[in-house]
Amino acid sequence: MVKSAVFDQFGGSPDYVTSEPLRNAVNVAIALKRPLLIRGEPGTGKTLLAHSIAHGLGKKIIVWNIKSTTKAQEGLYVYDTVQRLNDSRFGDKDISDIKQYIKLGKLGQAFASPEQVVLLIDEIDKADLEFPNDLLNELDEMSFYIPETEETISAVHRPIVVITSNAEKELPDAFLRRCIFHYIEFPDPELMEEIVRVHYPDIENNLLREALKTFYALRQIDDFRKKPSTSELIDWIQALIVGGVSIDRIFTEIPFTGTLLKKETDYDFFMNRKHPGKRIGAYKMP
Amino acid sequence: MFTDFFYTLRKRKVPVSITEWMTLMEALSQGCISNLDEFYHLARAILVKSETYYDQYDVAFGEYFKGIETPAEITEQVLEWLKDPTNRMVLTAEERALFESMDFDELLRELEKRLKEQTEQHDGGGYWIGRGGTSPFGHSGYHPAGIRIGGESGGRHAIQIARERRFRDYRSDLTLDVRQIKVGLRGLRQLSRIGPEDELDLDRTIDATSRNAGEIELVWTRSRKNAAKVLLLMDVGGSMEPFARLCSRLFSAAHSSTHFKDFQYFYFHNCIYDSLYQDALLYQAVSTNHLLRILEPDYKVILVGDARMATSELTEKYGAIDFYERNEIPGIVWLKRIAQHFTHGVWLNPEELYYWNHPTVLMIAKLFPMFPLTIDGLGQAVKRLTVNK
16 A cells, blocks of 8 residues: 555654654644644653644644633634723724624634644643533534624634643543544653754763663652653753763762752652662663 | 454453544545554554553554464564674574574463563563563563564564553553542532632623613622542551552642642541541541531542451451550441541542452441542542532
């Protein structure tokens, strides 16, 4: 079977390293025009993926950051009633024209855009449990109706929808059925090396090797509340480079531990050992 | 096409629906894949919606596509393994002869068997799957006909990936970490309008403005917040020692869940008598009667314990395992009082289900609906705590 040309659209972008299964999932989502739901440990680059897709395909990106108070309706449009009520007192505006009080939300903007865009719905699980269900129909049909103006906004080009979730809440089944799902696994040392090299192309081999060795050994320790992740590693390597730490000190002393361990309890747990390096040396490398 | 695969997945308890199956068919008809490896990832992306089911998916995939493995592929896999210089280094002529002694199918069957038996990471040694050592399974080992698991990747086939079962740790019926417990506890909510008035009540604003002859009059209302109050009672020490870590995770999840209106916790040893304790070392006692007086019946009570003890500890006067308790009232009566005082209560039991067939466990399960301390069990318990009886 030969793959159709439509399918192989996304191949990563220069500043974002992807695994093959992830690229496939992205391409399936684009080909089938379904939302792509991305889950994974914090710091594995869920949000960056959408930016990479936009960059790789040369499309504009619209980001909708979800907060605990976000309601589905806000993504479609907001009807500024208070402004209209206020304007009605002065009579200098035509308040019978409701249109000027309708402001499109992020989803609405993505639909109304004259060209195809990438829509990132970031951290969908932050919102209320019912939030994803409220968007089902809109994401399915890519259109919605504004009763106030008797208008229907429908997508000119179906946006490429990327949704990220931290698994803080269970997402409703009906919503999940419509998505393509991918779980970003924690990168293995080889992929990680590639990722680090994207950020620091000139990094010394020895430094990188020692840093990765230490990092993966730290991740082996199960007693941490939050294990260090990719973004912490990147920061830490930056610190190592800037700090000019000698290579043989990296594994034995673990300088700048604070950039890797963010929780106070983890930091205390780790620093309360006399020889941090010896401690992690007890854990074998993967 | 592959309809049996659909049923194999369902048999393995992967929640796949017709909608998703049709999506997969649509993808296949668009020519999205060119080999089995890609099919593995494609089908997983479309059919499986949570990493907790990846493992079951792997099992089902391995089961259904077992026959697809051609002998050619198998030799290729083994040859590839042999090509690795670190392996060739240790292979002597005799060992090469040994390599003939075990055929791949036999090896795979054995691997599956050991995968089932093995529960933790392993390095060295001669039997378990792990690193180093002389077992045929794992990587960087010295068995001539071994199967590499993990280690250097490259050119692995879908079946092998499926067989690796890397996602075993994500299964929801096995493990629980703090975050997962928090997710479970989030379900525990009871929304009501409390707190400051910070939400615009549009209807009443319009109404008030009209009455005010068009002069704007904003009316605010309280937003809906979680009013659930939680009381956590945990068994510590003795037979609960093996579960100490699991319980501490439950505790830290509940404690850091900021969405409860109130969270109270106390400890006990084996059974509840006249006193509960504010610390796990059981020093600071609080009278159980006092708590029943000050805590309103609408606290959701979560008891955690193995509920296993000598029958006398539960049913008899002075039955408490700790002599200083000198309980005048048997533990079962105290438990009954708690069950009657609070409208909602559940018991979470960290023990495996087959240990539950024990007189005291059965007695306690009659007072409090009992659930296993797993993600699924916690989910059911939370549901039980939120429904009105």
